[in-house]
Amino acid sequence: MTRYRTPALLGAALVLALSGPALTSTAQAASPHADAVAPVVVTTDNETPVLHDDEEGGNASGDDPAIWVDPADSTNSLVIVTAKEGGLRVYDLASRELQSVAASAAPRADGVDGRYNNVDIAYGFRLGGRTVDVAVVSDRYNDQLRFFVIDPAGAAAGTPLLEVTAPEQAFLFNPDREAVDEEHTAYGVAVWQPMKGGTFVAVTQEGTTRLGTVRLVEQDGLIGYTDVVTTTMPGSFALPDGTTWAPCEEPGVGPQFEGLTVDQRTGTLFAAQEDVGLWSVPLPLMKHTPATSRLIDRTTDFGIHDAWNAETEECEPIDPQDRGFGGSLLTADVEGVDLYYGAGSTGYVIVSSQGDDTYAVYDRRGNHAPLGSFRIAGTGGVDDVNGSDGLAVTNRPVGEYRQGLLVSHDEPETGSGVDPERDATNFSYVQFGDVADALDLKVSTAARNDPRFR
Numbered sequence: 001m002t003r004y005r006t007p008a009l010l011g012a013a014l015v016l017a018l019s020g021p022a023l024t025s026t027a028q029a030a031s032p033h034a035d036a037v038a039p040v041v042v043t044t045d046n047e048t049p050v051l052h053d054d055e056e057g058g059n060a061s062g063d064d065p066a067i068w069v070d071p072a073d074s075t076n077s078l079v080i081v082t083a084k085e086g087g088l089r090v091y092d093l094a095s096r097e098l099q100s101v102a103a104s105a106a107p108r109a110d111g112v113d114g115r116y117n118n119v120d121i122a123y124g125f126r127l128g129g130r131t132v133d134v135a136v137v138s139d140r141y142n143d144q145l146r147f148f149v150i151d152p153a154g155a156a157a158g159t160p161l162l163e164v165t166a167p168e169q170a171f172l173f174n175p176d177r178e179a180v181d182e183e184h185t186a187y188g189v190a191v192w193q194p195m196k197g198g199t200f201v202a203v204t205q206e207g208t209t210r211l212g213t214v215r216l217v218e219q220d221g222l223i224g225y226t227d228v229v230t231t232t233m234p235g236s237f238a239l240p241d242g243t244t245w246a247p248c249e250e251p252g253v254g255p256q257f258e259g260l261t262v263d264q265r266t267g268t269l270f271a272a273q274e275d276v277g278l279w280s281v282p283l284p285l286m287k288h289t290p291a292t293s294r295l296i297d298r299t300t301d302f303g304i305h306d307a308w309n310a311e312t313e314e315c316e317p318i319d320p321q322d323r324g325f326g327g328s329l330l331t332a333d334v335e336g337v338d339l340y341y342g343a344g345s346t347g348y349v350i351v352s353s354q355g356d357d358t359y360a361v362y363d364r365r366g367n368h369a370p371l372g373s374f375r376i377a378g379t380g381g382v383d384d385v386n387g388s389d390g391l392a393v394t395n396r397p398v399g400e401y402r403q404g405l406l407v408s409h410d411e412p413e414t415g416s417g418v419d420p421e422r423d424a425t426n427f428s429y430v431q432f433g434d435v436a437d438a439l440d441l442k443v444s445t446a447a448r449n450d451p452r453f454r
Helices: 025-029 432-439
Strands: 040-044 065-068 078-082 088-091 097-101 116-127 130-139 144-150 161-163 186-192 200-205 210-219 222-232 257-263 268-273 277-282 294-298 306-309 314-317 334-341 347-353 358-363 370-378 391-394 405-410 424-431
Touching (some): 065 116, 078 424, 116 210, 116 222, 144 186, 144 222, 268 334, 294 358
Parallel strands (some): 040 370, 257 334, 334 391
Antiparallel strands (some): 116 130, 200 210, 257 268, 268 277, 306 314, 358 370, 391 405
16 A cells, blocks of 8 residues: 655664664664665566556556465466455466356355455465365455365366355454444455464554464365454654654554565564554464564654644654654555565565565564665556556476466556556565575575475
């Protein structure tokens, strides 16, 4: 979600830590952008067909992708994306559309047509006596999850997705339909399949700082969920200069989270708080307190005090000289998050920095040290990637992507023949090996690296 705001002065260097929600005093000595390095550039020549968020285009607005890897024949792997009121789209590795799934009414007595926001993949779920892979989707207009079994033939299937959502699933964050219609509802999603078993989903709530988890269960041959647990993350922060800072938001909206991914080995949830930064949160949430979480990195304008201007409907700095206590890799909004699994505990957390059209990379291990950033340039008639929302990455070789695949949302789509008067979005495919070469990262494509393929 893009939230427009006036440019603010960039904050301090990213090496600073948080102690709970308060910055340590070391922040006061940091110089602005001490560790900032220009992003490297990688290229793409593969993008999906354009989606248009207007009546003619079926109100389809691309948002979040997921990659389903076919373990038997990688050329049949799929890219599944959300298109909000336009439902889901399913693409092959050449970015050809294979299926369009409408955002139909949720299977409940008071169900309405859906708005599909984020998607992730659950592998190896037991359903009806067989093992299936499932696309898990957040439905904002019904404050619930929706479930789609993936045909094991993948791209070779006539209809790769089939909905299997059990009826009358509980609202995730709201007490009743009236509250749901206020639209502070299910937003970001990430599947968690811990080594001890079970399939869980982490969910965020639009417009608030709440995170939740549920456990997936079979219900009469369909999929539902139970054991809803929620927690509230910080929305304001004590700064070293003695002030307390909260990101400026439009009235009635809190500093929300959206992008999520879970390290399946460690149970660490990486969560993007759009105007704040990237968090690590230990799972399960029932053992969580804000003090057990850590803000890994902060947006560039973290700590800069803004005020909402009702006339311009923008946040504006109260003091233009305020330098804040921000990092240098993430420019709000912080959006998509995913994990590239390397050998053992190695690998990389990749985050889309929507505000400056770049992607930050962090070490999967330890304190998740920043390793650099990149941007995506188009070649061969494909446009540059702008304003990325969701992203997905896999270490597995899929088709021609022999060192892994990264898929990114692109908004606005500005390619040849795109009508600039229409709200156009799509998704671009990138060779992960190109990212690795540019940032001196290690590529490790073994299936055993990704614990979801156990």
